[in-house]
Amino acid sequence: MTKTNPGRFFEDYTIGEIIPHAVPRTVSGGERALYHALYPARHALHSSDEFARASGLEASPMDDLVAFHIVFGKSVPDISLNAIANLGYAEGRWYLPVWPGDTIRSESEVIGLKENSNGQSGVLYVRTRGINQNDEIVMDFVRWVMVRKRDAANPAPETVVPDLAASVAPDRLVVPSGLDFSGYDFTLAGEPYRLGDYKIGEIIDHVDGLTVEEAEHMMATRLWQNTAKVHFDVTARPDGKRLIYGGHIISIARTLSFNGLANAQMMVALNAGAHANPCFSGDTVRAWSEVLDLAETPAPGVGAIRLRTVAHKGEAGDHRLKGEGGKYLPHVLLDLDYWALIPA
Amino acid sequence: MTKTNPGRFFEDYTIGEIIPHAVPRTVSGGERALYHALYPARHALHSSDEFARASGLEASPMDDLVAFHIVFGKSVPDISLNAIANLGYAEGRWYLPVWPGDTIRSESEVIGLKENSNGQSGVLYVRTRGINQNDEIVMDFVRWVMVRKRDAANPAPETVVPDLAASVAPDRLVVPSGLDFSGYDFTLAGEPYRLGDYKIGEIIDHVDGLTVEEAEHMMATRLWQNTAKVHFDVTARPDGKRLIYGGHIISIARTLSFNGLANAQMMVALNAGAHANPCFSGDTVRAWSEVLDLAETPAPGVGAIRLRTVAHKGEAGDHRLKGEGGKYLPHVLLDLDYWALIPA
Amino acid sequence: MTKTNPGRFFEDYTIGEIIPHAVPRTVSGGERALYHALYPARHALHSSDEFARASGLEASPMDDLVAFHIVFGKSVPDISLNAIANLGYAEGRWYLPVWPGDTIRSESEVIGLKENSNGQSGVLYVRTRGINQNDEIVMDFVRWVMVRKRDAANPAPETVVPDLAASVAPDRLVVPSGLDFSGYDFTLAGEPYRLGDYKIGEIIDHVDGLTVEEAEHMMATRLWQNTAKVHFDVTARPDGKRLIYGGHIISIARTLSFNGLANAQMMVALNAGAHANPCFSGDTVRAWSEVLDLAETPAPGVGAIRLRTVAHKGEAGDHRLKGEGGKYLPHVLLDLDYWALIPA
Structure with missing residues (x-):
């Protein structure tokens, strides 16, 4: 046996x-540092204890x-x-x-x-x-x-x-205890835009691209103790490629979205998500987001923004998502629908 | 001069x-996080402070x-x-x-x-x-x-x-002060097997494979401040390859052995070890273990298992070790003999 | 907009x-561990809390x-x-x-x-x-x-x-409060040389080479939240190469300089620096240093050494810097001029 x-x-x-x-x-701080090494993570609340304290939290989560x-x-x-x-x-x-x-x-x-x-x-x-x-x-x-x-x-x-539920209703979002964006420092956060500056239907192209490497996605996937063989073993698939863990693409897309959504500080709900196509080492990943909804929360100065963030290969500025028959186009990697907290 | x-x-x-x-x-926690990023490390005692405390230790070592x-x-x-x-x-x-x-x-x-x-x-x-x-x-x-x-x-x-000594005698093994496996949580640890479930001579194929990358083995080797030139400099060997630090293979083999030996939580003795053949970037490493001995310890609920863990390239399930003349076969990378602590 | x-x-x-x-x-300790994984960092003051305490600091900075x-x-x-x-x-x-x-x-x-x-x-x-x-x-x-x-x-x-200023004057160097090298442990530090053992004009070849990888320089550059596109995106340059962040080469050169300058523990001034030529993945980086100046400081046992540290590709022992017309030779990557603290 x-x-x-x-x-x-x-x-x-x-x-x-x-x-x-x-x-x-x-x-520990080790996982935080690795997250910042593996992804272009720049949201201030997750980067700085001081910024987090000024936002009503004990430290940077x-x-x-x-x-x-x-x-x-x-x-x-x-x-x-x-x-x-x-x-x-x-x-x-x-x-x-x-x-x-x-x-x-x-x-x-x-x-x-x-x-x-x-x-x-x-x-x-x-x-x-x-x-x-x-x-x-x-x-x-x-x-x-x-x-x-x-x-x-x-x-x-x-x-x-x-x-x-097709999406989490705004009144079911849980705001971390103590969170207060009423004294939010937009300069330190990196962008001037608050909830009211975004419009439903608006599309933000996050511009930057990231060419991914085998060592990076394997380190990330091991760090989360994900054991799926296809991510680590070139003999696990007939094509001899290591499939990149879908969550690696989620983190790449979310961190690339800083450029245009720097103030969408904390994810509070995951409404839906599709890993539209596989990603492999050598691919250059880009992202764009569409504003799906805007909401208020009871916390001081804290609003919520519902976003579709799409990761794709190929040219920046290509916002096509699905082709004939409703199938994702081959360059689309991820279609993610989530709520994030943002200064109101 | x-x-x-x-x-x-x-x-x-x-x-x-x-x-x-x-x-x-x-x-610090930084080294721990990096160890989990570089290797598929999942032994619960080294992953969770809570698990370590439930095992009588102050925190996860x-x-x-x-x-x-x-x-x-x-x-x-x-x-x-x-x-x-x-x-x-x-x-x-x-x-x-x-x-x-x-x-x-x-x-x-x-x-x-x-x-x-x-x-x-x-x-x-x-x-x-x-x-x-x-x-x-x-x-x-x-x-x-x-x-x-x-x-x-x-x-x-x-x-x-x-x-x-050909191997460390069981009565010379040092059990960490306070270690107590009498309330061991096999579910959280990941497998149901205790000392009595293993038999001397039993072979466990650890199934998973890991294709290794240059960036990973160099990061690991630098982290331990090992300065041997052959690991880092493509001009150091005539074949232009970077030799992977033997200890990197030890850690790969040990962490792959989780699958089948999840409860062999702590290494307490290194009886013998041979780096049978060199390993290079692109090789896919697998491992199997043979149970060499079983022993009791004075600590509550704590037994000891002596294992030969072999790392190799090539097919899973290939348990050949040496060829004619007693030489290691070319696909064998590591032959390691050690004692680990396991719930009795 | x-x-x-x-x-x-x-x-x-x-x-x-x-x-x-x-x-x-x-x-946190996470950034420190990553620094030691990404670079062959071995200066004892930055590696050991105990060594730092024996040098008058609270802990290892x-x-x-x-x-x-x-x-x-x-x-x-x-x-x-x-x-x-x-x-x-x-x-x-x-x-x-x-x-x-x-x-x-x-x-x-x-x-x-x-x-x-x-x-x-x-x-x-x-x-x-x-x-x-x-x-x-x-x-x-x-x-x-x-x-x-x-x-x-x-x-x-x-x-x-x-x-x-062409360089920071020695009397403007700031020694960290409490720093005291009067009980310096040269054995633990790794080399026996103090300020007086170096001569102005002396050249030290740091011997070791480091072949660089894409995953490493991208992880380093992201860790410092540097967002320049050319480091991450193969489509950002016409040649399809990712330019390595110049600071990555500074850290490689500085850490390679341990071999011969192990006691030049802390950098206290950056006098000048030129990124002479671009560096790409696959290049093997080496370094040599020239002693430019020597000075005392008011702190007990603490001297200062002014160094030119040069990173280059190609053979060890090649100390040429500039060619006809004063232009950096193509194999030179970095020409860095700085002050470091060293036992007097």
């Missing part, structure tokens, strides 16, 4: 089951995507080791900042199962939660993945498809 | 001499191999700058964990000298110790290297070959 | 103007060039996004160490403007300052860059060329 983890197959999941994921992780990556990475051995595709995200929310010194573990609840008509695979829906050392939920999100069946002859489970 | 360090030659060593190595090093790499790296300028080959390790033990904030220096005692019959070089045996800011020995190990003579005409020293 | 930063043009600067730069940065890179990086979006060339440095001084936990911001004062005769561009002189969370200046330096004009038809500003 093998002692190594073969991963779960579609038959191994039961509606309502809660799967605790292994290997809790304590974070870890980048919101650090929490996401850690929570996601832990779920890989139990959820997506035998996944064929990562299909989508919904209802993601950040509840509490993660601070240096915090220890994060994660667990997933099975909330949906739908076998595919070919009987070879099925779609698994899970709500994955990150939990800190005080047993507080720091974030959660729903994702659904297509998972192989161990044996096509096994019977299909009862179909349960969860009813997921 | 040159002020740069030309390294020592075989004639420059005297039995009994203690060589203090330069450049003490203070470690640095990975045991961080201590090894730092102690080893400091010895390079004095021991192996003119080495032809790193021949072996023996009698390595970890005595005290290294914690963030600790400062480590190292020193080597010359314990053996044997000139080669060709008169061009000789074998140097040293016992190298890592010492913390409280003058406590945190680990030591014996290694022997083949070192060039400055001048073949120089007389040979008296031959002294130390009597080295 | 675009919300992204197009950078300033030559017309956008006014003599006397103070430009506060965005995105303050808090540093961040490498002096970490401060430089952070201060420089913040200035890029306001000063050199549209620069054609980084022409020189002068009058740089370090006033206070940067410690883990410090938050650094930066600002630049415009001190010179001189339009080029072609009317297409001009030379901008700024004094850039790094400021910590206590509003203390931690370092400053003058640099001058050639910047494009937005429109050649725009009138030239009044020419102001600052009167810059």
Whole structure:
């Protein structure tokens, strides 16, 4: 009998089951520094303790995507080791900042199962939660993945498809306790634009490009303890390429978006996301964002902006997203829909 | 007169001499984060302060191999700058964990000298110790290297070959003070297997592969302040390749071994080790382990497992080690023999 | 109207103007560990808290060039996004160490403007300052860059060329408070040479070479939040190469200089610097230094050594600098003139 983890197959999941994921992780200034080395991260609230204190927080919290990556990475051995595709995200929310010194573990609840008509695979829906050392939920999100069946002859489970919100409603956004942008320093933050300066439908081209390297995406993916073989092993795919972890593209897109969205400081909800096409070392990634919605929050001076941020290869200024038949065009890498907090 | 360090030659060593190595090093969460970025490190005790506390420790100690790499790296300028080959390790033990904030220096005692019959070089045996800011020995190990003579005409020293243990006896293993696995959380650790689940002679294939990159091995090797030219300078070898530091392969093998040995949490002894063949950027490294011995310790719930962990290139599941004549096969990179602590 | 930063043009600067730069940065042990991973940094004062304490400091400060890179990086979006060339440095001084936990911001004062005769561009002189969370200046330096004009038809500003010192006078060097080398441990530091062992005009070949990789220079440059496109985006230059940030070469040269200048522990002044030729991934960088001056300081046991450190590609031992007509030879990458503190 093998002692190594073969991963779960579609038959191994039961509606309502809660799967605790292994290997809790304590974070420090080391993870923050690496995040700044791996990505062009410049949002001031995640760069400076002083800026964070002037915004009502105790210190600079870890980048919101650090929490996401850690929570996601832990779920890989139990959820997506035998996944064929990562299909989508919904209802993601950040509840509490993660601070240096915090220890994060994660667990997933099975909330949906739908076998595919070919009987070879099925779609698994899970709500994955990150939990800190005080047993507080720091974030959660729903994702659904297509998972192989161990044996096509096994019977299909009862179909349960969860009813997921198209986006998180503004009144369900959680603003970190104490956050106050009423004395916000736009000069130190890098741009003068507040909530009222953005219009729904406005498109911002983030201009900068980033050519990605194997060493970078592998270091990032290992840092979050994501074990999916395709990211590390050139023999894992027939084309001999290492597939870049989709979350690496999320962080590249989000950090490139500083240029034009420097004040969209904290991510508070993940409404939807599609990894439209694979990315490989040598690709040059660019990003643009569309303003989808604007909202107020009860916190002093704090507004919320809903953004579609798209990462793509190729020319800057190319804002095409889908082609005939509604399929993503081949140069599109990521289509991400999220809420961020911004001075009102 | 040159002020740069030309390294020592075989004639420059005297039995009994203690060589203090330069450049003490203070470690922090930064080194820990980098270790997790450079290697697929997932052992829970080295990942989570909470897990470490539940195991009776104050906090999560640095990975045991961080201590090894730092102690080893400091010895390079004095021991192996003119080495032809790193021949072996023996009698390595970890005595005290290294914690963030600790400062480590190292020193080597010359314990053996044997000139080669060709008169061009000789074998140097040293016992190298890592010492913390409280003058406590945190680990030591014996290694022997083949070192060039400055001048073949120089007389040979008296031959002294130390009597080295084939392996560290189980009753000589040092369990960190306070370690207690009686309440061990196998779910958080990632696998259900305890000491009694392993059998002597059992082989565990760790499945995952890691394709290595130049930037990664150079960053790792610099982090441990190892200065050997062949790792960094493409002009240092006739083939224009950068030789990967053998310790990088040790860390890759050890971290890949999580898959099947997730509960072999702490290394406590290094019995033997051979860098069987060189590794270069682009190679895909895999690992398998053989259980060599099992033992109890006086600490509550803590057992010890003696493992041979082999790193190799090529197919998973290839457990051949040596060919005709007892020579390592060309795909074998590392043959490491060590004790680790595991829930009893 | 675009919300992204197009950078300033030559017309956008006014003599006397103070430009506060965005995105303050808090540093930790993470930045220190990354500095040691990215460069072969071995100066003991920046490696060991214990060594620093034995030298009269509270703890090991961040490498002096970490401060430089952070201060420089913040200035890029306001000063050199549209620069054609980084022409020189002068009058740089370090006033206070940067410690883990410090938050650094930066600002630049415009001190010179001189339009080029072609009317297409001009030379901008700024004094850039790094400021910590206590509003203390931690370092400053003058640099001058050639910047494009937005429109050649725009009138030239009044020419102001600052009167810059050829080098910082020894009596203007600032020794960190408490620094005391009277009990200096040369063994732990790695070399036996003190101030009196160096002679003006002496040349030290630092021997070691470092072959540079894309992932390394991009991680370094991002870590300092330097946003210049040419470092990250293969489409930004016609040759499809990523230009390596000049500061990366400064750090490589300085850290390679350990071999022969291990006791030149702290940089205290930057007298001059030229990025003589571009460096690209795959180049092997070497360094040599010339002793330009020697001085005493009022601090116990602390002397100062003025060095020219040259980074170059190609053979070790090639100390040629300029060719016919006084132009730097093509293999020269960097010509740096600075003061460092060394045991007297």
